[in-house]
Amino acid sequence: MKKMLIHRSLSLLIPAMFFVQLTTKAQNDGLSLKSKDNLNKIELSFAKDGSLSYEVTRRDKKILLNSPLGLTFTNNDFTSGLSVVKVSPVEEKVEKYELKVANNKIANHVFKSKSITFKNGQGALMTIDLIAGEEGVAFRYRFAEKENQTRVLKNESTGFHIDQNAKGWLQPYNKAGDYTPGYEDFYINVKPGDPINGARGESVGWCMPALFNVNDAKSWVLIAESATDGSFPGCHLQPDSKGGIYNIAFAKKDEKFTLPLPDKEAYPESNLPWTMPWRVIMIGDKAGDILLSTMITDLAPASKIEDTSWIVSGKAAWSWWSHPEDFTPEMYNKFTDVSASFGFRYTLFDAGWEKANKEGKIIDYALAKGVQPLVWGYSAEYFDADKRKKRFKELADMGVKGVKIDFWCSDRQEVMGTLQSVFEDAAKQHLLVNLHGTTVPRGWHRTWPNFVTAEAILGTESYFYEPRFPEMAAEQNTVLPFTRNVAGPSDYTPFALTFRKYTRLNTGTHELAMAMIYTSGIIHFADSEEVFNSLPNELKNLLKEMPATWDKTECIIAEPGKAVVLSRKKDNLSYIVGINGTNKVNPVSIDLKKYGKGYSKFRIISEGKDPLMDFKVETHPITSKWQYNLAPKGGFIIEFIK
Structure with a gap:
């Protein structure tokens, strides 16, 4: 029995x-998605407790290891006890659009997409949208139902699990202070799990975009976010990456600077429906694939400006870098004359311009010269909606073409929302926008094409403020094209020949090449009238012809921290430009016939007798086996000649 x-x-x-x-x-079942070319895959999975995680592979090789997912609200938990309610069919979508500021004018990518809806133990629903394309994968959290009650998100468990054999280039996220966070620190070469060392100030995490060389150095991955709007703060990564897991962190309560922000916790909050930003994982076999990726703008909303014909990229002279204490009408007019003589479309009037305009009508002077004025403004003056709209109209009526708005120093949700309103209200007055002291772009230059450039970069002003900058600048300059500039247009303010407080070590040609390495809708050239006028005629002509955006870019050499060489084309102009990030001679070999089809000769600008200040210009016939030694911390520019 x-x-x-x-x-x-x-x-x-x-x-x-x-x-x-x-x-x-x-x-x-059904929790994975592959790109159309079957190379990139994102796969979700459950643990025994009903918690979610994901992995990312390329050619079935691990790019991101098992990484956590989940959200914790004040009254709802989506970190465990989850079950699948619905899996949508896989859809194919094409993102084809034109960018006003870009490495490549036309973006055209095919994505596979899928949405998976989960239920937690309380019966509440959460959807995760998946995207997979040839340049990588992405996901976002979404709450589709309507609910009038405000939800407060206390924590996002999302992590990015990097193999501990990988290497990365990460920028510290500086603690809130007088001018921080502003994404103006060095990118540090780290291994997953390393603590923050060598930052310019006290730091509370790591910035995105974050670059890693993974899969036994066979693949590159850039972690970023896209489509952040007023319903979410800008995010960074937690400082503690034990085991190689980098978790999402929100903006901090004290990121207020002088903005009129309430003294409260800065948790994300919104009524439902609520669509959160994309978590973007760009993948490439080469670092150059990352540099050229448009995945951040692919995932951003389409342009909200119907007629963009008034948005024109260009170059600008700018007096502050060479004359930081001179705010006289005569000085502003002198730099307007520089713009006029070099055919620059714009001139930038920095802080102090309003008094000079009352005394000397510097705006009228610029307009009479055929140069369009851009003017500086303080962020707090643009925070109130009514004051902002009134100010934009006043500036437009004066003949101003664009605004440089400075000192945001915050990633809080209120600031993200204000930036969207700044772009929108400026567009209504046909004004271009340049952000300084600010967060990194997150696909916004697709949605608002009048947003043409932003700082959020350790640029040439650091020769005034950072003693380590001269020694580290060349290396940094070969990392930023694969990190910061992938996020969006970068106002590096290049071409700084005059020695400032901390003496430059990069060659003059390296500094000149920087104007063509980074992508910025307006190139604000540093330095003085005297320096511009002292240049050889070939360099003057280069500055006159140099585009501020490109039709086509190819990566010839892509070695973050070591060297970058790009092929750049715009209309009938064709260049190859390169910089050396090391203090050693760097030999390069390039098939010029491949990149110079239709041209008979090339002109090369390189270092002269004094590499720091002098230039050498030579003309040669095009060859298929061109060999060149990049000078230590040096550069070159090749112009193809018909």
């Missing part, structure tokens, strides 16, 4: 166990 009871119990238990296994398997 006892044996019969045992047998019967086992016969009941075995099917029950089988049912549990089937259920677990069923929960994990």
Whole structure:
């Protein structure tokens, strides 16, 4: 009898166990998505407690290891006890659009997409949208139902699990202070799990975008976010990356600077429906694939400006870098004359311009010269909606073409929302926008094409403020094209020849090449009238012809921290430009016939007798096996000649 009871119990238990296994398997079915080319894949999975994680692979090789997902609200938890409610069919979508500021004018990518809806133990629903394309994968959290009650998000568990054999280039996220956070620190070469060392100030995390060389150095990955709007703060990564897991962190309560922000916790909050930003994982076989990726703008909303014909990229002279204490009308007019003589479309009037305009009508002077004025402004003056709209109209009526708005120093949700309103209200007055002392772009230059450039970069002003900058600048300049400039247009303010407080070590040609390495809708050239006028005629002509955006870019050499060489084309202009990030001679070999089709000769600008100040210009016939030694911290520019 006892044996019969045992047998019967086992016969009941075995099917029950089988049912549990089937259920677990069923929960994990359909939770993956592959790109159309079948190379990139994101796959979600459940743990025993109903918590979610994901992995990312390329060619079935691990790019991101098992990484956590989940959200914790004040009254709702989506970190465990989850189950699948619905899996949508896979859809294919094409993102084809034109960018006003870009490495490549036309973006055209095919994505596979899928949405998976989960239910937590309280019966509340959460959807995760998945995207997979040839340049990487992405996901976001979304709450589709309507709910009038405000939800407060206390924590996002999302992490990015990097293999500990990988190497990365990460920028510290500086603690709130007088001018921080502003994304103006060095990118540091780290291994996953390393603590923050060498930052310019006290730091509370790591910035995005974050670059890693993974898969035994065979693949590159850039972690970023896209489509952040007024319903979410800008995010960074937690400082503690034990085990190689970098978790999402929100903006901090004290990121207020002088903005009129309430003294409260800075948790994300919104009514439902609520669509959160994309978590973007760009993947490439080469670092150059990352440099050229448009995935951040692919995932951003399409342009909200119907007629963009008035948005024109260009170059600008700018007096502050060479004359930081001179705010006289005569000085502003002198730099307007520089713009006029070099055919620059714009001139930038920095802080102090309003008094000079009252005294000397510097705006009228610029307009009479055929130069369009851009003017500086303080962020707090643009925070109130009514004051902002009134100010934009006043500036437009004066003949101003664009605004440089400075000192945001915050990633809080209120600031993200204000920036969207700044772009929108400026567009209504046909004004261009340049942000300084600010967060990194997050696909906004697609949605608002009048947003043409932003700082959020350790640029040439650091020769005034950072003693380590001269030694580290060349290396940094070969990292930023794969990190900061992938996020969006970068106002580096290049071409700084005059020695400032901390003496430059990069060659003059390296500094000149910087104007063509970074992408910025307006190139604000540093330095003085005297320096511009002292240049050889070939360099003057280069500055006159140099575009501020490109039709086509190819990566020839892409070695973050070591060297960058790009092929750049715009209309009938064609260049190759390169910089050396090291203090050693760097030999390069390039097939010029490949990049110079239709041209008979090339002109090369390189270092002269004094590499720091002098230039050498030579003309040669095009060859298929061109060899060149990049000078230590040096550069070159090749112009193809018909």
